[in-house]
Each structure stands twice: as structure tokens, then as C-alpha cells.
Amino acid sequence: MAVDPLIELRDVNKHYGKLHVLQGINLTVGRGEVVVVIGPSGSGKSTLCRTMNRLETIESGSIAIDGRPLPEEGKGLAELRAEVGMVFQSFNLFAHKTVLANVSLAQIKVRGRKKEDADKRSHELLDRVGLASQAEKLPAQLSGGQQQRVAIARALAMDPKVMLFDEPTSALDPEMINEVLEVMQQLARDGMTMVVVTHEMGFARSAANRVVFMADGRIIEDRTPDDFFTNPQSDRAKDFLSKILKH
Amino acid sequence: MDVLTKNFSLYGKGFLGTVELTVYASVLALALGFVMASCRVSPVGSFRVLGTVWVTVLRNTPLTLLFFAVLLGLPRFGLVLPFQLFAVIALGCYTSSFICEALRSGINTVPKGQGEAARSLGMTFGQTLSTVVLPQAFRSVIPPVGSTLIALAKNSAIAGAFSVTELLGTYKTLSELGYNIIWTFVWIAIGYLIITLFISAVFNILEKRWGVAR
Ligand SMILES: Nc1ncnc2c1ncn2[C@@H]1O[C@H](COP(=O)(O)OP(=O)(O)OP(=O)(O)O)[C@@H](O)[C@H]1O
């Protein structure tokens, strides 16, 4: 795989004060690939994810999306972010707008679509994530699982080239995790390029092409899920797997 | 007691003067405060510096000093305007620093994730601020902005000392005419009350309509 790279990180470094959160990260994600990032808390997974659309800046190295280096602030950066969908752990739906308006807003503001066209597309996407009947509600009136599915629809509305997920199910009650994972599974089957930070091993096994294991700001392993789960090479990964597979 | 009835037109002029100063300076303060608050949260460093300097200088300068600076300073640079306009500029700029800080604290009450979600969708800084962050900040800034505008109405009295027609200034004429000073001031105070209570009422309505639901 990875013959047609969509995301390329080369020797990326970042500090928070003295803490070296990203240490010489090299990572290539091919078009259509699903890459799951796992690792212990504080290892830099969120930071890595957020550098890919420059919600976090980096100090050295380079990041390119579809061959274009990430622009600095400004119009160019905004354009690029529209191509990179992002789903957050805490959903971050716009609290003052209805579900429909949440999905339509950026289509209108960024893509310049007419309101009717945007709403039509939003209804299609809400239908796709199983929420067609909730369009007129406010986010606070939905369950966490429903909110997260709206957030996915909102990101998809921009027709992104790649979707980033930062622990999309960690804030959810157990019975809601599956409804979100199913949407993500379907996206993966449809050929969406995805980078997913998650501790859902079932998802990693069934949907991922590769598992990237991070610890202390470094990528320690980068292999197929089967390989990684049955035969981890590093002690860090063995230790981590033994801890999370226990329960 | 007959101070009011016998000098109604004098009081009326003063009252109108204060209302005008308050309205014009409020508009200026709100507009400038909005611009400066945007600067202070902007991703561009030089805008942030501009906003910070603006607030630091204006908020920490005594208003009387600012009046002197504007009324005596600007004409030196060849800028000669009616005194009332000078007063509006001084009051408006001074108050804008407080409005700016009220807006900024409102912006800070909006969770960071809201702005990040907007930016991650490709919205620009201006779009994020105007369609996502400020509408949510608006709810929590209504009370402090109301207080700031009430303070502005009362601060407008300083303009009287610079020969701008306004409410407090009427006492000079009246005391020269030999009226009872207590009653003169009672009526002046009532004039200010009318204005400030009106501002309170407007902001109470805004708060009922848009305020944070609890
Ligand atoms: N804005 C920040 N300022 C300072 N330190 C930060 C900041 N954000 C994260 N960190 C630190 O950087 C390290 C990596 O954080 P990051 O959120 O990327 O970890 P993570 O792998 O996503 O962990 P988790 O599984 O808990 O989400 C942590 O030690 C964290 O405390």
C-alpha cells in the first residue's frame, strides 16, 4: 500500500515547554487507507492528529496533504482544512444551532453553496448516519452517540479527502459506542481515507489497514492490525496490549 | 420646587445633551470595542498587540485627562471639531476599552472546541468569530456591557466642564440665578436616573430574550 500518499509527515517535532510531545515523527497515509493510532495516555496521539490540520503548529519537519505542504495561517490554511474532516472526542457541535444548521453552516460559508442546496445535502447525510428525524433539534437535546454522528455528518458535508478522528467514542456510554463505530466502519468500506485515534480494538482489527503504536512522542510500531495484535515486537507495545486486553 | 417648571427648557436642553452624548458615544464604544476584542483574539500577532495597547492605555487613563488630551491635543494637529464631537470621541474611546474586555471575557466563556470545530471545517477567523463564537458569547456579555454603558452615561457629565451642553452643567446657570441648590441637584439626579434606568431596562429585556438559559 501507500503508493499514492495523501498525508505525509516528515521528521515532525513539537514541544510543549520542556515536554517533547512529537519526536521525529514520520508517517505516510495512502489514499483510501485506514490508519488506527493507539498508545498510552499522554503519548501524543491527539497532538499528532491535530497537527495534520494545523490546529497545533509544529516546530520542525514538514506535513503535506495530497502533495501540498500545510500553509501557514490565512486563506490557504482555511481551504486546506476544508479538505480534512475532523471529529473530536467531545463532539463540539455548535451549541446555538440546530442539527441541520450545524451540518449546513460550513457548506454555505466555506463552499459557497446556496442554503437550499446545503440543507438538501445535510438531510442526505443525516439520513446516512441514521438521524434524519432529528434535524430540527438542538445538540443538547441529543444523546452523545447521536451528537457524534451529527459531527461526522458535519465533517462529511465538506466532501473531505481525509477524515481525522480523535477518540470519537471515548466520551460515550458503552451502549452508544457501536452506533458510532458502525458509521465509521461504513465510511471505511466506502473507501474514505481515515486516521483514527481509538482504543477500540475491535474497530482496529476489522477496519484498519495499519496500526500505529505511539509511546512518549514516538512511533514505536507501524504494522497491520493482525501482526500488531498477535505479535507485537516492542516491550512497550506488549506491555500496553496486556493492560488493555485484560478488560 | 419650581426650579424645574420655571427652567424646563434649560433642563430639557441639558437632558437632551446628555442623551446625545450617551447615544453617540455608546455607538462608538460598541463598534470600537468590537473591533478591539476581535484584535485581541486574532491569530495575527500585531493585531493582538494593537488591541492590548489600546485597552491598557485607555482603561488606565483618567477620563478627565483623556478629555484634556482630546480637546486640547487634537486641535494642535490641526483637527478642529465641535466640542461635542471631541467629547464623543473621548468618551467613546475610553468606554470602548471596557466594552472590549467585557466582550473578550464573554468570548473566553465559549468552549475552545467550538472555535476549533469551526476552523477544522475551513471557516476563516472572521467567520468563526462572527457565526460561532460571538453569538454564544453574546449571551454572557449582556450584563457587563449594560453596566459599562450606564457608567458611560454618568461619565458624560465630565463633558460639561469642557463647555459641552449636558445635564450636570445646568446647575451653574441655575445657581447663578439663585435657585435652591438642593432642588437643582435633585432634578438633575432624576434626569440621570431616567437615562440609566432606561439603559437597564433595555438590557434586562435583552437578557430575558437572549441571556444564558439556566
Ligand atoms: N496545550 C498543551 N499545553 C501543554 N501541554 C500539553 C498541551 N496539550 C497536551 N499537552 C501534553 O502533551 C502530552 C501529549 O498530549 P496528547 O493529548 O497528545 O496525548 P494523548 O496521547 O492524546 O493522550 P490521551 O490518550 O490522554 O488523549 C501530554 O503529556 C499532555 O499533558
Ligand SMILES: [Mg+2]
Ligand atoms: Mg488524546
